[in-house]
Amino acid sequence: MALPADLAEAEGVRPGSAIMRPVEFVCAALLLVIVGVLLLGVTSRYVFSLPVVWIDEVASISFLWLAMLGSAIAIDRNEHLKLTLFIGLMPERLRDFVNALAMLIVAAFLAGLIYPAIDYAIEESYVTSAALNIPNSWRTSALPAGIIAMFLLALRYAVKTSRISDLVLAAAVLAALAGAFYLLMPVFKTLGYGNILIFLVIIVALCLVAGVPIAFCFGMGTLCFLAFSTTVPMLVMIGRMDEGMSSIILLSVPIFVLLGCILDATGMGKAIVDFLASMLGHVRAGMSYVLLGSLFLVSGISGSKVSDMATVAPALFPEMKRRGYQPKELIALLATGAAMADTVPPSIVLIVLGSVAGVSIAGLFNAGFAIAMVLLLSLALLARWKAIGEDLKGVLRAPFSTIGRTALIAAPALVLPFLIRGVVGGGIATATEVSTIAVLYAFVIGIILYGGIGRRRCYAMLVETAALSGAILMILGTALAMAWALTQTGFARDLANVMAGLPGGWLSFMAVTIVVFLILGCMLEGLPAIVLMAPLMFPIAKNLGINDVHYSMVVVTAMNIGLMTPPIGIGFYIACKIGNVSPDEAMGAIWPYLVALIIGLVIIAVVPGLSTWVL
Numbered sequence: 001m002a003l004p005a006d007l008a009e010a011e012g013v014r015p016g017s018a019i020m021r022p023v024e025f026v027c028a029a030l031l032l033v034i035v036g037v038l039l040l041g042v043t044s045r046y047v048f049s050l051p052v053v054w055i056d057e058v059a060s061i062s063f064l065w066l067a068m069l070g071s072a073i074a075i076d077r078n079e080h081l082k083l084t085l086f087i088g089l090m091p092e093r094l095r096d097f098v099n100a101l102a103m104l105i106v107a108a109f110l111a112g113l114i115y116p117a118i119d120y121a122i123e124e125s126y127v128t129s130a131a132l133n134i135p136n137s138w139r140t141s142a143l144p145a146g147i148i149a150m151f152l153l154a155l156r157y158a159v160k161t162s163r164i165s166d167l168v169l170a171a172a173v174l175a176a177l178a179g180a181f182y183l184l185m186p187v188f189k190t191l192g193y194g195n196i197l198i199f200l201v202i203i204v205a206l207c208l209v210a211g212v213p214i215a216f217c218f219g220m221g222t223l224c225f226l227a228f229s230t231t232v233p234m235l236v237m238i239g240r241m242d243e244g245m246s247s248i249i250l251l252s253v254p255i256f257v258l259l260g261c262i263l264d265a266t267g268m269g270k271a272i273v274d275f276l277a278s279m280l281g282h283v284r285a286g287m288s289y290v291l292l293g294s295l296f297l298v299s300g301i302s303g304s305k306v307s308d309m310a311t312v313a314p315a316l317f318p319e320m321k322r323r324g325y326q327p328k329e330l331i332a333l334l335a336t337g338a339a340m341a342d343t344v345p346p347s348i349v350l351i352v353l354g355s356v357a358g359v360s361i362a363g364l365f366n367a368g369f370a371i372a373m374v375l376l377l378s379l380a381l382l383a384r385w386k387a388i389g390e391d392l393k394g395v396l397r398a399p400f401s402t403i404g405r406t407a408l409i410a411a412p413a414l415v416l417p418f419l420i421r422g423v424v425g426g427g428i429a430t431a432t433e434v435s436t437i438a439v440l441y442a443f444v445i446g447i448i449l450y451g452g453i454g455r456r457r458c459y460a461m462l463v464e465t466a467a468l469s470g471a472i473l474m475i476l477g478t479a480l481a482m483a484w485a486l487t488q489t490g491f492a493r494d495l496a497n498v499m500a501g502l503p504g505g506w507l508s509f510m511a512v513t514i515v516v517f518l519i520l521g522c523m524l525e526g527l528p529a530i531v532l533m534a535p536l537m538f539p540i541a542k543n544l545g546i547n548d549v550h551y552s553m554v555v556v557t558a559m560n561i562g563l564m565t566p567p568i569g570i571g572f573y574i575a576c577k578i579g580n581v582s583p584d585e586a587m588g589a590i591w592p593y594l595v596a597l598i599i600g601l602v603i604i605a606v607v608p609g610l611s612t613w614v615l
Contacts, residue, residue, distance in 0.1 A: 020076045023069050023149070027466035028459055030066040031254060034059055038251070038436040054131040059251055061139040066254060067245050067477075068146020070470025071215075073463065075106075075153045080213030080471045085568055087211040100162035101170040102212045103154055108174055109220045110151035112227070116234035117144035120242070123235070139246075143238060181228045188229040196491055199225035200482060214528050215471070219478035222485050232488075237481050244480030244531065245473045248432065249355040254469035255435035256346050259442055261461040265453045266446030268413035269298045273312055275410035277319075278398040285380075285387035287320045291330075292337045292379055296372060297417060299341035309338050309578050317579060327581045328589035333383065335575035335586075336593040339560040340375035343368035343553060346420050346438070349530065349560075351431055352476065353552055357534040361431045363549045365424050366614040371553045371604055378600035382592060412445045479531035487535060499540045506544040510605045513537060513551070514558045521562020522569045529559055550611040557601045565594060 041055035074080050082102075087095055121144055125137035158167060181188075188195055200221050207217035226232045263269045273294045280286040280293070294312045317330055342349055345365035354361035416438060423434045446453060453461070502508040516537075520529035534555075541551040563571040566587045576583045604610055 017076055020073060020153075024073060024463045024466070027066055027069050027073060027470075028462035030062045030069070031258065031462050031466055033062045034066065034251065035255060035258070035436055035439060037062075038255075038432060039440060042433045042436060056248060057129050057131050060246060060248065061142075063251055063254075064139050064242070064246055065142040065145075066466055067470050067473040068142045069149070070254075070466035070468075071474040072146055072149040072153055072470070073467040074471040074474075075150050075157065077467055078157065079467050080215060081475070081570070082211050082213040083208050083568070083570065084211055086209045096163065097166045097169065098210050100158060100166035101173065102207075102210045103158035103162070104167065104170045104174055105207060105210070105212050105220055106216045107151055107154040107158065109216050109223055110147050110154060112223050113147050113219075113234065113238065114144065114151065116238045117147050120144075120235055120238040140242060143242060181224065185228050191229070193489065193491060195225060195229040196486065196489060199229065200486065204482075213471075215474040215478045218475070218482045218528065218532070222478065222482040225485055237485075240481040240484045241477035244356075244477040247355045249351065249361070249430075250473065250476070252346070252351055252430075252432040252435040253348055253472060254465055255432070255439055256348055256351070257468050257472075258461065258465040259346075259435065259439050261465060262439065262442045262446060262453065263298070263413075265457055265461065266442070266450040268416075268442065268446065268450055269294075269308075269312070271406070271410040271413050271450070272297050273316060275403075275406040275414070277316070278403045278406045281319070282397040285384045287316060287323060287325070288333060288383035288387060289380060291316050291320070291333055292340070292376055292383070295334075295337040295341040296344055296376055297414065299338070299344045299347070308341060309334055309575055312337075313578050326589070327579065328586040329386070331575050331579045331581045331586040332590040332593045333379070334579060335564045335572050335590060336379060336561075336597055338571065338575065339557075339564045339597060340372055340379060342560045343372045343375075343556055344417065345369070345424065346431065346435065347556075348472070349556055350552075353530050353534060353556065354431075356476075356480070356531050357538045357548065357552070359538075359548045359552050362424050364552055365421050365431075367549050367553055367611045369421060370610060370614055371557065374604055374610060375557065375597055375600045378596040379593060382596040386592075409449075412449055416441065475528045476531050479528045483532050483535045491536075495536060495540070499544075506541075506546055507606065509540065509544055509546070510554060513541075513554060514601060514605065517555050517558035518562040518565070521559035522565050530555065547608055547612050550608045553611045554601070554605045557597075557604060561594060561597050561601065564590070566590065 037055050037058050041052050044050045044052050071080075087098060090098060121137050121140045124140040125135045127136040128134065129136060129138075162170075188198070191198070203224055204217045204221035207220055208214070212220070222237060223234070226234065226237060273290065276290045276293045276297075277287070280289045283289075291312060294316070295308050298312060299308045313330075313334055317327075320330055321327065345368050347368060350364040350368055351361060353359060354364050419441070420434055420438055423437070424431055443453075499509055499512065502512070504511075516533065517529060520533065537555070538548065538551065542548065560571075563569050564575070566572045566583065572586075572590065573583055576586050579586075
């Protein structure tokens with residue numbers, strides 16, 4: 001989920017430039033405000049039975065400002081998620097030009113939104129909020145402010161990192177394309193669905209290949225589609241982006257990202273790894289079980305695949321190598337284990353899916369545990385078979401005193417995933433509310449039992465959270481705008497008719513779903529694939545009688561398998577980076593594990609009860 005900026009996290013966070021220090025401070029303060037007001041709301045309602053009516057409005061205002069300014073920080077740090085596979089294959093001279101072109105595409109997209117964003121904020125000034133009784137422009141002014149900041153930062157980054165000759169040539173190419181599209185507008189308006197192929201497929205794909213961040217690939221494709229083939233004003237696109245970034249449910253995204261940072265800083269995740277190692281480390285394939293079990297449990301705390309892998313790999317890989325595991329096998333197990341664990345709550349992907357598809361997050365959280373267990377069993381059986389030649393010479397069972405000590409240290413951390421699932425699944429609190437409780441719990445327990453976190457590290461975590469959250473939410477905003485554009489063309493209706501007419505009924509539709517999300521998981525990463533396709537696919541699934549939670553589990557699992565599938569899946573390269581293993585070396589070893597996951601996925605797809613029995 002995890003999530004956009006994953007590759008940047010894997011390589012280490014790059015410090016921002018000095019001119020962004022005030023913005024970073026504002027974002028850190030906004031994040032604290034969001035956590036603070038949500039905790040106030042939970043405490044007031046559940047402890048004192050006094051709901052505070054203005055909490056949601058303050059949180060919503062702070063959230064949109066955090067998203068837009070955080071996205072600007074991500075531009076400054078070059079942390080927006082992008083596909084770099086094709087860029088890496090280009091000759092150096094061509095690569096330099098394409099990098100310059102990619103940044104100018106980002107700047108051009110943002111420049112095209114500046115005036116509509118200002119106009120949108122002015123329009124919203126005539127709307128008054130219900131509780132605070134202030135103009136809605138207090139919130140929506142974040143859109144033009146963030147877009148202008150990103151535009152200036154994109155230009156600055158392009159000038160700093162590119163030759164003037166490359167920038168001039170790239171600008172000429174963009175100007176020529178814009179002029180050609182303008183002249184062809186009468187033709188585009190007669191093409192119907194052909195415009196979807198030109199603007200929302202070909203342009204988006206070319207931007208992806210050029211290394212344009214995914215959020216801006218969607219944005220540029222949608223902007224060109226609306227500008228050159230329709231009469232829809234750009235104001236509408238801003239409105240759809242606002243809708244995609246402003247859902248109250250999504251407030252839990254930055255808070256769970258912050259929770260992952262706290263776990264990394266305190267060592268709570270490592271405590272879980274040590275406990276499982278003391279329990280299972282002496283049996284054949286035991287360290288594989290420990291790695292998979294650790295990913296399962298740690299994912300249930302952090303909600304981030306990168307955080308999971310970065311916590312587990314350094315703690316287990318040295319001992320596993322000593323026992324004869326090949327580095328490529330370790331990467332294969334790490335990557336597919338992380339894919340397995342992404343259905344374990346509090347998965348950010350599940351939260352976003354629940355938001356955009358209207359699925360019960362409590363239902364997703366309950367089903368996610370069961371589905372992850374099916375995938376865990378598939379991988380564990382394969383790991384057992386592969387461990388026939390494992391060297392257990394000198395490996396001793398840990399004494400009960402060691403098991404007891406590690407269990408005592410890990411107990412507060414082990415409680416957290418079950419606390420999250422129980423509170424949300426039991427209807428006691430929403431995902432947003434439980435995220436704040438989890439952050440407070442982890443922070444206090446981290447201070448008391450795990451050594452605490454220094455003030456400088458706390459501030460850095462807040463800024464990192466803002467940047468990652470901004471990158472995630474910008475993808476959601478532009479992807480929702482693109483999905484809306486697709487829907488307005490009537491494409492969604494016609495697609496539904498085709499899907500409904502497939503021979504084989506719901507099973508054929510499930511097979512198509514698996515193929516679609518395996519491919520999209522490779523190309524787009526989880527969140528944009530979900531936001532783009534959920535509005536199209538979920539209504540079809542509902543018409544075919546497929547339970548929405550069951551369908552969600554199939555979608556998320558297929559998407560995660562795609563994310564870890566070479567040669568394109570970015571999650572695979574992140575795992576290689578964390579494990580310090582060449583992708584070429586690890587590529588051959590991962591296929592049996594991917595096959596095990598696909599077998600598990602097929603079982604999940606054809607047996608709805610695995611997803612629905614816990615509802």
